[in-house]
Amino acid sequence: MTMNIAVIGCTHAGTAAITQMAKLYPDARITVYERNDNISFLSCGIALHVGGVVKDAEKLFYASPEQLATLGVITKMRHDVLTIDTDAKEMQVRNLATGEEFTNTYDKLVVTTGSWPIIPQMEGIDLENIVLCKNYSHSQTIIEKAKTANRIAVIGAGYIGIELVEAFEQLGKQVTLIDNMERILYKYLDREFTDLTQAALIDKGITIATGQTVTSFEGTAGQVTTVVTDAGRYEADLVVLCIGFRPNTELLKGQVEMLPNGAIIVDDYMRTSKPDVFAAGDSCAVHYNPTGQNAYIPLATNAVRMGTLVARNLMQPTVRYLGTQGTSGIKIYDYNIASTGMTEVAALAAGMNVKKVTIIDNYRPEFMPTYEQFTLKVVYEADSGRIVGAQVLSKIDLTQSINTLSVCIQNNMTMDELSFVDFFFQPHYNKPWNLLNQAGLQAV
Numbered sequence: 001m002t003m004n005i006a007v008i009g010c011t012h013a014g015t016a017a018i019t020q021m022a023k024l025y026p027d028a029r030i031t032v033y034e035r036n037d038n039i040s041f042l043s044c045g046i047a048l049h050v051g052g053v054v055k056d057a058e059k060l061f062y063a064s065p066e067q068l069a070t071l072g073v074i075t076k077m078r079h080d081v082l083t084i085d086t087d088a089k090e091m092q093v094r095n096l097a098t099g100e101e102f103t104n105t106y107d108k109l110v111v112t113t114g115s116w117p118i119i120p121q122m123e124g125i126d127l128e129n130i131v132l133c134k135n136y137s138h139s140q141t142i143i144e145k146a147k148t149a150n151r152i153a154v155i156g157a158g159y160i161g162i163e164l165v166e167a168f169e170q171l172g173k174q175v176t177l178i179d180n181m182e183r184i185l186y187k188y189l190d191r192e193f194t195d196l197t198q199a200a201l202i203d204k205g206i207t208i209a210t211g212q213t214v215t216s217f218e219g220t221a222g223q224v225t226t227v228v229t230d231a232g233r234y235e236a237d238l239v240v241l242c243i244g245f246r247p248n249t250e251l252l253k254g255q256v257e258m259l260p261n262g263a264i265i266v267d268d269y270m271r272t273s274k275p276d277v278f279a280a281g282d283s284c285a286v287h288y289n290p291t292g293q294n295a296y297i298p299l300a301t302n303a304v305r306m307g308t309l310v311a312r313n314l315m316q317p318t319v320r321y322l323g324t325q326g327t328s329g330i331k332i333y334d335y336n337i338a339s340t341g342m343t344e345v346a347a348l349a350a351g352m353n354v355k356k357v358t359i360i361d362n363y364r365p366e367f368m369p370t371y372e373q374f375t376l377k378v379v380y381e382a383d384s385g386r387i388v389g390a391q392v393l394s395k396i397d398l399t400q401s402i403n404t405l406s407v408c409i410q411n412n413m414t415m416d417e418l419s420f421v422d423f424f425f426q427p428h429y430n431k432p433w434n435l436l437n438q439a440g441l442q443a444v
Contacts (some may be wrong), residue, residue: 005314006106007032007092008081008251010068012297012300014112021110022071024311027313031074031104033081036064036135047160049139050146082110082111086274108276110310111252111264112121115282115298117244124217127224128161130239133160134295142240149238150174153227155214156242157184159330162197164240166332166420169204176207176234178227187346188339192358192375193393194431200333209234218295245298247283257286263296268320270306270315278314280306285322289410290341290388291350294303325389327406338402341389342411344379353382357415357442359435365427372396378405378415378439385414385443401436415443 005015010032019031048054065075077117078096083390085091090105097393117132119125129145132138142164152168157179168175177184183194184201198208217239218223222263227234247263256272256279257265263285270278281303288295301366329338347354356379362371374394382385388407390405392398408418419440425432433441 003028004029004105004107005110005266006104006108007110007112008084008091009111009113009248009281009283010034010301011112011114011281012074013283013307013310014065016304017110017112017280017310018068019141020308021314022068022073025314026072029074030072031076031106032068033076033079035078035080035096037077039419047163047167050142050164060272061132066363078176081251081398084251084255085251086277089276106276108278109312110314111249111272111277111279111283111305112146112281112303112310113248113251113283114247114303116371117241118243118246119241120214120243122214122216124219124224127217127219128222129224129237130217130241133164133240133242134245142238145238146171147174149178150239151236151292152238153234154179154226154240154242155179156244157181157208157210158187158242158244159185159328161240161242162330162332164242165201165206165436166204169201169206169299174205174207176200176209176227178209178214178229178234180213182208184208185330188343189337189391190343190345190377192377193337193391196375196393197332197335197337200335204333207234224411245282246351247293247298248295248381249283252277252279259294259296261296263294265294268322269290269317270310271313271317278310280310286326287321289323289325290312290347291352299324299328301325301327308310325406327402329402329421334395335393336395336397336399337391337393338399339389339391340402340406341377341387343389343391347379347388352388354379354388355382355437355443356380359438359442361431361435361438363394363435364399364430374398374435376401376435376439378418378443380415380443385416387413387415387418390439398435404436419444 001240005028016239067074080094081311094101117134151174153164153176155178159443165177212231214229216228249262256274264279265285281299285294327340344356360375363374364371372395376392379389387408421435
């Protein structure tokens with residue numbers, strides 16, 4: 001009997017799950033339901049596209065419905081799943097092109113419905129030229145509207161917001177960045193790093209309005225003209241909302257275990273609390289190694305890993321998920337920045353007893369013709385010495401050191417152990433004591 005696999009949603013996690021399942025289970029009938037007319041869009045590339053670094057947005061897709069079809073996958077584009085009954089193993093689907101509705105059954109269900117931007121309900125939110133930044137059509141809208149906009153306000157100073165601000169500034173726009181936290185990139189970096197980053201943005205003439213909450217939007221003739229916060233007013237003829245994401249999991253409400261925000265809880269094998277229902281990507285919580293708890297960390301890297309694991313574990317548990325550190329990187333003007341695990345602020349807020357080491361040094365010997373300064377910070381538990389987070393910033397690209405520290409956190413390494421890890425020395429690249437060894441030694 002042919003196994004019937006249904007997949008709902010096809011961006012990162014869905015695409016990864018489908019391509020792997022098609023290889024592993026060639027006899028299965030795999031049907032994917034996607035409400036958009038495209039799949040696998042790399043939304044992390046939107047700012048590069050807006051700024052003109054990536055000229056062709058088509059290059060930001062790494063799979064197509066046609067490719068999936070050649071794998072034997074039944075791709076139902078522009079199909080919206082309306083309801084799922086996980087007990088009866090059936091779902092109601094609407095074809096958005098024709099309006100026709102039908103019921104389908106499944107043996108295994110893969111929920112990769114992703115996330116959707118948080119849209120605040122406030123006065124003026126429906127004015128023209130207030131846009132979201134998540135999918136392909138958003139990216140096209142932003143580019144189109146940015147052509148005629150002069151003053152652009154970006155709301156939300158996370159990675160997407162910061163990258164857009166830089167792109168708009170390079171297009172010669174007047175840019176305002178608004179965020180309710182007192183610093184930009186608050187979730188990813190401690191103050192030593194955000195101070196430098198903010199200074200780089202201000203140097204370029206970008207207005208930074210942190211510690212302010214947007215209360216409403218004003219406009220004339222239906223077009224936005226002003227963003228109103230609890231501390232000021234900012235003129236803008238285009239507003240991009242980058243406030244964050246929430247999981248798209250209404251379909252499974254009350255049927256599987258979730259976090260309070262609606263993120264689906266999965267085990268080490270991507271199984272939900274319902275038999276034969278798997279989930280991956282932005283619709284899910286992840287196992288966060290620094291705390292050992294479930295957390296909501298929507299990242300493309302998590303999604304691709306989890307989607308691949310769904311395929312491996314569909315028939316029986318075979319490959320365990322190793323958890324995540326929420327490792328990420330960003331380039332802001334000349335600065336190469338990366339972080340993994342918890343910031344000092346986050347660790348203290350979580351009630352952990354932590355210490356930190358901050359190293360500011362030149363990355364290679366001063367006898368070399370050039371050398372750049374770097375800042376590295378490692379956060380660790382005071383009692384055990386276990387590493388829980390790290391951040392690096394430099395004009396030279398030292399971001400791979402954060403991938404190394406991600407491995408350390410995943411493997412529960414201590415600062416003592418980090419002191420004596422075997423790293424190479426070569427004057428082109430580093431100093432005799434590698435910067436990570438230095439951090440460990442300073443802690444000891």
